[in-house]
Every structure is written in structure tokens, then in C-alpha cells.
Amino acid sequence: MAVLKVIEVLANSEKSWEDAAQKAVAHAGKSVKNIKSVYINEQSAHVTDNKITDYRVNVKITFEVN
Known part of the structure; x- marks a missing residue:
């Protein structure tokens, strides 16, 4: 039987939400x-002068515990 653990991580990117998740x-x-x-638990973006300048994600990462 495998034991799994979940952690929550926040990340950002100037490119995209996908890039933020990769990071x-x-x-x-x-x-x-x-x-x-x-x-991907949540997505948001920071806007400056009507343009998205920063993509942010809140992700839950699952990993197997040995």
C-alpha cells in the first residue's frame, strides 16, 4: 500500500498560469x-495598466512517501 502526502504551494510567472504551475x-x-x-487549486493574476503582469497559482502537489 502506498502512502501519499499533499502539500500546498504558491507560485507565480510573468508568462502564464501553466508556467507558474511548472515552476x-x-x-x-x-x-x-x-x-x-x-x-491547480486556484488561479489569479496581477494587472497593471489594463495588462496582466503576473500569473499566480495555488497548487496541491501529491507525492508518495517511502
């Missing part, structure tokens, strides 16, 4: 091994 997984992967999935 969240990459950063979590530096200290967490066996990442199995990512769930």
Missing part, C-alpha cells in the same frame, strides 16, 4: 521526491 512543481521537486500529481 511550483520544479521548486517542490528540489526537496520532495516521487511527485505523482498536481492539482
Whole structure:
């Protein structure tokens, strides 16, 4: 039987929500091994002068505990 754990990570990107999610997984992967999935819990963006300047995601990352 596998034991799974979930952590919540906030990340941002100037490019896109997808890039922000990739950054969240990459950063979590530096200290967490066996990442199995990512769930996009929330998306938001910062707007300046009627343009999106920063994409933000709140993700839940699931990984297997050894």
C-alpha cells in the first residue's frame, strides 16, 4: 500500500498560469521526491495598466512517501 502526502504551494510567472504551475512543481521537486500529481487549486493574476503582469497559482502537489 502506498502512502501519499499533499502539500500546498504558491507560485507565480510573468508568462502564464501553466508556467507558474511548472515552476511550483520544479521548486517542490528540489526537496520532495516521487511527485505523482498536481492539482491547480486556484488561479489569479496581477494587472497593471489594463495588462496582466503576473500569473499566480495555488497548487496541491501529491507525492508518495517511502
